[in-house]
Amino acid sequence: MHSWVDGLPVDGLSSLKDRGLAYGDGLFETIAVKAGHPLLLELHLQRLALGCSRLAIAADHVLIRSELLAYAQQMGDGILKLILTRGDSQRGYGASPGAQPRRILQASPSASYPQANARDGVVLFDCATRLSEQPLLAGLKHLNRLEQVLARSEWQDPAYAEGLMRDTSGRVIEGVFSNLFLVQDGRLLTPDLQRSGVAGVMRAALLAQAARLAIPCHITDISLEQLQQADELFVCNSVYGVWPVRAFADLSWPVGPLTRKLQGIARTLLDV
Incomplete structure (x- = not known):
């Protein structure tokens, strides 16, 4: 299954200027999905919102929820990883004004442990x-x-x-x-x-x-x-x-x- 970046299917990096890649400037959630349902979703979204507040990332949480649900429905079963970065910027630690947060969704098979x-x-x-x-x-x-x-x-x-x-x-x-x-x-x-x-x-x-x-x-x-x-x-x-x-x-x-x-x-x- 293709990854999604900002709601669109992709098969590679969308930007080499992303602050998540350069500085780890972002958050992620690893969510178990069963029969198209992301499990413990509310708790995952609550932690994500807390992280966005703490890091001052202006994310659209309604959109994130909608995309998570749609992606999980297509997955069926597996592990869904959401990566939310601050978006692109030029060189240097200072964030570019008006940078748009980037939403990345990835699917993996269900975890198998002994x-x-x-x-x-x-x-x-x-x-x-x-x-x-x-x-x-x-x-x-x-x-x-x-x-x-x-x-x-x-x-x-x-x-x-x-x-x-x-x-x-x-x-x-x-x-x-x-x-x-x-x-x-x-x-x-x-x-x-x-x-x-x-x-x-x-x-x-x-x-x-x-x-x-x-x-x-x-x-x-x-x-x-x-x-x-x-x-x-x-x-x-x-x-x-x-x-x-x-x-x-x-x-x-x-x-x-x-x-x-x-x-x-x-x-x-x-x-x-």
């Missing part, structure tokens, strides 16, 4: 790459993802399904492509993402479901020492749902009941 990841849990790699602390960008799904690229390059062993990332102060933040939750004494804990990290759509959905079910939940700073005290650990994203974590370094955890409960909720959210 069933054992969800059933038995995954092992996390201990990434040496640290996430920088930048509150202006924290939480956003912006195009500058070199930290994740470097972290993912640290391991090739398929025994590791995901990597654990910390910030420059040593706080536990997230996985390379997922968010992290701990279960301790019946409480759900997830790292504070006000300094770094990506506020994932599945993370937001699970926090909302936990509140609905009156499961105590805390967004807080988390240290490596707190991982040792956790009863359960899991990672999540909007494509695969929830993977229990069974091991990290010399630590291990069982696949516990609250992880299974939230895994079932995530599975429902990703089903049509």
